Amino acid sequence: MNVELLNTGSELLLGRVLNTHQQWLCRRLADLGYVVGRQVAVPDSARDIQSAVREALDHADLVIATGGLGPTSDDRTRDLIAQLFGKRLQLNQAVLDHIRKRFAARRLPMAKINEVQALVPEGARVLANPNGTAPGLAMKIKPSEGQVTRAPNPKIIGGSQRSPLRTRWLVMLPGPPRELRPMFDHFVVPLLRREFPAAAPFICRTLRASGIPESQVQEKIAAPLDKLVKAGLEIGYCARMGLVDVRLLARGRNGRSTVRAAEAVVRKILGARIYGYDDEEMEAVVVRLLTGRKKTLALAESCTGGNLAHRITNVPGASKVFGGGIVAYSNAAKRKFLGVRAATLARHGAVSAAVAREMAEGAREKFGADFAVGITGIAGPTGGTRTKPVGTVFIALAGAPGTVVERRLNSYGREEFKDLTARQALETLRMRLVRE
Amino acid sequence: MNVELLNTGSELLLGRVLNTHQQWLCRRLADLGYVVGRQVAVPDSARDIQSAVREALDHADLVIATGGLGPTSDDRTRDLIAQLFGKRLQLNQAVLDHIRKRFAARRLPMAKINEVQALVPEGARVLANPNGTAPGLAMKIKPSEGQVTRAPNPKIIGGSQRSPLRTRWLVMLPGPPRELRPMFDHFVVPLLRREFPAAAPFICRTLRASGIPESQVQEKIAAPLDKLVKAGLEIGYCARMGLVDVRLLARGRNGRSTVRAAEAVVRKILGARIYGYDDEEMEAVVVRLLTGRKKTLALAESCTGGNLAHRITNVPGASKVFGGGIVAYSNAAKRKFLGVRAATLARHGAVSAAVAREMAEGAREKFGADFAVGITGIAGPTGGTRTKPVGTVFIALAGAPGTVVERRLNSYGREEFKDLTARQALETLRMRLVRE
Numbered sequence: 001m002n003v004e005l006l007n008t009g010s011e012l013l014l015g016r017v018l019n020t021h022q023q024w025l026c027r028r029l030a031d032l033g034y035v036v037g038r039q040v041a042v043p044d045s046a047r048d049i050q051s052a053v054r055e056a057l058d059h060a061d062l063v064i065a066t067g068g069l070g071p072t073s074d075d076r077t078r079d080l081i082a083q084l085f086g087k088r089l090q091l092n093q094a095v096l097d098h099i100r101k102r103f104a105a106r107r108l109p110m111a112k113i114n115e116v117q118a119l120v121p122e123g124a125r126v127l128a129n130p131n132g133t134a135p136g137l138a139m140k141i142k143p144s145e146g147q148v149t150r151a152p153n154p155k156i157i158g159g160s161q162r163s164p165l166r167t168r169w170l171v172m173l174p175g176p177p178r179e180l181r182p183m184f185d186h187f188v189v190p191l192l193r194r195e196f197p198a199a200a201p202f203i204c205r206t207l208r209a210s211g212i213p214e215s216q217v218q219e220k221i222a223a224p225l226d227k228l229v230k231a232g233l234e235i236g237y238c239a240r241m242g243l244v245d246v247r248l249l250a251r252g253r254n255g256r257s258t259v260r261a262a263e264a265v266v267r268k269i270l271g272a273r274i275y276g277y278d279d280e281e282m283e284a285v286v287v288r289l290l291t292g293r294k295k296t297l298a299l300a301e302s303c304t305g306g307n308l309a310h311r312i313t314n315v316p317g318a319s320k321v322f323g324g325g326i327v328a329y330s331n332a333a334k335r336k337f338l339g340v341r342a343a344t345l346a347r348h349g350a351v352s353a354a355v356a357r358e359m360a361e362g363a364r365e366k367f368g369a370d371f372a373v374g375i376t377g378i379a380g381p382t383g384g385t386r387t388k389p390v391g392t393v394f395i396a397l398a399g400a401p402g403t404v405v406e407r408r409l410n411s412y413g414r415e416e417f418k419d420l421t422a423r424q425a426l427e428t429l430r431m432r433l434v435r436e
Numbered sequence: 437m438n439v440e441l442l443n444t445g446s447e448l449l450l451g452r453v454l455n456t457h458q459q460w461l462c463r464r465l466a467d468l469g470y471v472v473g474r475q476v477a478v479p480d481s482a483r484d485i486q487s488a489v490r491e492a493l494d495h496a497d498l499v500i501a502t503g504g505l506g507p508t509s510d511d512r513t514r515d516l517i518a519q520l521f522g523k524r525l526q527l528n529q530a531v532l533d534h535i536r537k538r539f540a541a542r543r544l545p546m547a548k549i550n551e552v553q554a555l556v557p558e559g560a561r562v563l564a565n566p567n568g569t570a571p572g573l574a575m576k577i578k579p580s581e582g583q584v585t586r587a588p589n590p591k592i593i594g595g596s597q598r599s600p601l602r603t604r605w606l607v608m609l610p611g612p613p614r615e616l617r618p619m620f621d622h623f624v625v626p627l628l629r630r631e632f633p634a635a636a637p638f639i640c641r642t643l644r645a646s647g648i649p650e651s652q653v654q655e656k657i658a659a660p661l662d663k664l665v666k667a668g669l670e671i672g673y674c675a676r677m678g679l680v681d682v683r684l685l686a687r688g689r690n691g692r693s694t695v696r697a698a699e700a701v702v703r704k705i706l707g708a709r710i711y712g713y714d715d716e717e718m719e720a721v722v723v724r725l726l727t728g729r730k731k732t733l734a735l736a737e738s739c740t741g742g743n744l745a746h747r748i749t750n751v752p753g754a755s756k757v758f759g760g761g762i763v764a765y766s767n768a769a770k771r772k773f774l775g776v777r778a779a780t781l782a783r784h785g786a787v788s789a790a791v792a793r794e795m796a797e798g799a800r801e802k803f804g805a806d807f808a809v810g811i812t813g814i815a816g817p818t819g820g821t822r823t824k825p826v827g828t829v830f831i832a833l834a835g836a837p838g839t840v841v842e843r844r845l846n847s848y849g850r851e852e853f854k855d856l857t858a859r860q861a862l863e864t865l866r867m868r869l870v871r872e
Contacts, residue, residue: 009674010670010672010683011672011674011681011683012458012459012462012475013462013466013471013472013473013474013475014462014463014466014471014640014672014683014685015458015459015460015461015462015463015464015465015466015472016459016463016642016672016674016681016683017459017674017676018454018455018456018458018459019454019455019458019459020454022448022451022454022455022458022477023448023451023452023453023454023455024451025451026448026449026450026451027450027451027452028451029451030449030450030451035449035450035479036449036451037449037478037479037484038449038476038477038478038484038488039448039449039476039477040474040475040476040477041458041474041475041476042473042474043471043473044672048473048474052474070650070651070673070675071650071651071654072650072651072654072673073654073658073671073673074671074672074673108649108652109652110651111649111651111652111654111655112655113651113654113655114651133651176675176676176677178677178848178852204450206452213544213547214506214507214508215506215507215508215546215547215549215550215569216544216545216547218507218508218509218547218549219547219548219549222509234446235509235510236446236447236450236452236480236510237506237508237510238445238447238452238453239506239612240453240612241612241614245447245452247446247447247450247452249450299763301742304746304749305745305746305748305749305750305754306737306742306743306744306745306746306748306749306761306763307742307746307749308742309741309742309745309746309763310740310741310742310743310745310746310854312741312742313740313741313742313743313763313765313815313854314741314850314851314854316816316817316818316850318741318765319765319766322765323765323766323768323769324762324763324764324765324766324769324773325742325762325763326760326761326762326763326773327735327742327745327749327760327761327762327763328760329749329754329755329758329759329760330755330759330760332759332804333759333760333803336802337760337762337773337802366772366773367769368768379749380752381752382752412614414750414752415750416614418746418749418750
């Protein structure tokens with residue numbers, strides 16, 4: 001069972017948008033036991049789309065194509081697929097009614113061009129779209145359809161060539177994520193389960209570590225996992241600014257026990273370096289730890305400008321442990337809302353350990369929280385000095401036993417600086433909570 | 437001149453990470469006048485990587501491959517490429533010294549496996565990596581090397597087939613963005629300019645509109661742009677939650693004047709619906725408008741939890757117009773820091789127009805700002821009621837002439853709700869500033 005993902009859209013190749021479908025669809029498919037063998041993005045040109053569809057159907061049993069089902073002139077997938085397979089486009093009255101209703105419900109006039117979204121290649125199944133106008137389409141492609149004329153020795157062209165005499169499925173989904181995602185869950189998942197039920201069990205577990213380089217992680221865990229690798233375990237590493245994900249993967253009947261055994265080995269070696277599992281973000285771990293220990297948190301942010309509060313409040317249930325925070329960008333705000341003293345600002349400057357400490361302690365007192373974080377630094381691109389260059393940051397954590405302040409130098413661009421600093425603050429808080 | 441992007445990494449096909457290289461590299465290349473014809477992602481398997489490299493070199497004059505240059509066991513690009521072209525790997529002493537120095541500077545022990553990063557396929561150029569251990573590699577591929585045996589009639593296989601008798605370049609870049617990006621700018625850009633200087637001028641301008649559906653945008657602008665389309669203008673549309681990007685693109689000598697003329701047409705038709713250009717985010721526009729009008733802003737956020745403050749502070753220079761904000765998640769914080777009255781909370785509930793108004797007015801007064809935004813709502817997934825379902829939100833804007841409050845229903849997931857709500861608040865503020 002071979003799945004290929006085809007993302008259409010000139011905006012992808014022009015770098016105007018990020019292809020979030022790649023991660024979302026690949027992840028969803030992997031969790032269901034189907035691994036995507038290749039992902040391809042092509043521009044909105046007839047030649048590119050048609051040749052990519054043909055090539056994909058040549059490799060894969062299931063091709064999922066995204067985009068190009070909208071109403072505008074660059075939305076050509078519907079037409080091009082119909083043409084490729086010699087099918088006529090037929091007006092689907094139910095789809096047209098649905099589109100009309102959506103516009104009426106919003107009291108918007110319906111543009112004439114929206115009608116093209118009700119055209120369906122003959123024989124295709126319509127996947128209803130409760131969140132937009134464009135329906136998805138699913139087509140069963142018979143062995144004789146859409147074949148590529150093969151070279152005499154096709155093996156030389158690509159390693160993953162499959163026999164072309166198969167029935168394959170081509171599923172077309174609309175580009176907007178809030179339309180694509182529910183449609184995949186409601187229509188594509190049942191289709192997959194029905195048409196390709198034999199997918200082998202596939203177990204994947206990611207252990208997320210912090211504060212240790214990728215190469216050291218491998219040096220520590222590779223030899224102890226060697227036996228399991230021989231039994232079919234696959235290990236992957238992925239490093240991102242101070243974090244390392246270790247991916248443990250196994251297939252087949254013993255997959256679950258193999259991954260479980262590997263996880264136990266890695267946990268024993270890396271210990272508290274592991275902050276979370278799978279998709280778990282550090283803020284979710286911190287909210288979970290605070291909730292479990294019945295502790296509350298307050299924030300006093302200067303240079304991170306709300307990034308940390310935003311992360312914490314992304315976690316459902318954060319309101320149980322998080323009363324709020326002050327984004328104290330100006331010195332006046334630091335004084336007024338956090339009680340930072342004018343003398344401290346004058347003597348040490350706004351970016352100093354002393355101010356970070358007073359910010360954290362002020363937030364802890366004013367919010368009546370168990371813990372508070374205070375952050376002050378220079379996000380850049382300007383504002384650095386010789387002794388405090390751009391990227392300098394002080395992170396204070398105030399709690400019952402007192403306040404600790406750490407100094408870091410996060411020499412990155414402004415947004416990366418904010419992200420990394422917020423994560424360092426979370427890691428400091430996490431380590432404190434783990435030790436509680 | 438044909439460019440193809442090849443992203444290696446099983447984590448991409450397993451959906452464990454987002455492929456940010458796609459957007460960044462495609463964008464950078466487009467801005468330099470080179471358009472990527474195809475982007476492909478494959479897992480870390482020898483067969484997949486080698487066959488993808490071969491296929492890419494068959495289509496393209498330049499192939500940029502990312503990932504697989506790290507020190508761990510799944511980093512195989514170096515070896516596989518050397519093998520594919522029959523080159524030996526040679527230890528590069530300068531690279532090894534660089535790696536050793538990096539570890540020494542960080543006072544970290546260097547794992548033995550890091551040494552593989554100093555291996556270079558013979559004949560390859562080393563692209564120095566000041567931000568990491570793995571160097572990039574650039575290889576000139578002679579016409580006779582790495583050829584795919586062709587079918588008798590290659591046209592049938594893919595439309596973009598090129599004559600294989602060309603010299604091509606294969607550039608390999610490390611996966612971490614903070615290593616890849618400067619390396620691209622410092623080494624790949626000069627290589628491109630030297631080896632492929634004839635790139636035709638390529639002009640792309642994106643106009644970003646808000647508050648109008650994609651189909652209406654096209655219905656309004658398509659006919660007036662028809663003449664320019666005949667002169668070579670390409671139009672693209674991209675819709676994202678209430679926003680529509682209109683992309684105007686032209687190539688060749690008259691590209692600039694064609695795009696300029698098209699922009700004038702669209703601006704005249706869409707007027708103030710256009711909030712920005714190219715990559716401009718709405719928060720950058722708002723900061724620019726505030727700066728130009730010498731006005732200041734304060735924030736009082738409940739359900740957006742700092743998202744809006746985080747966006748505003750992403751903009752360099754925000755400190756000139758933004759003193760700070762209160763993330764008032766609890767009722768206690770709303771009362772204490774913003775002066776929201778207990779009676780208002782009791783009578784109307786925390787999610788109400790009256791509370792949004794008092795939050796905005798309280799923030800405006802306490803920060804001494806010209807404008808303040810107050811936001812209260814139900815981000816979900818729980819907390820909704822019959823009259824105020826999940827997604828209900830009140831956005832208040834306080835300014836000199838008084839306060840306006842709008843009610844919205846943003847029925848999305850928690851993070852999308854926060855994003856959309858923050859953007860609606862920015863749009864409200866932008867429209868007020870535009871009218872000033």
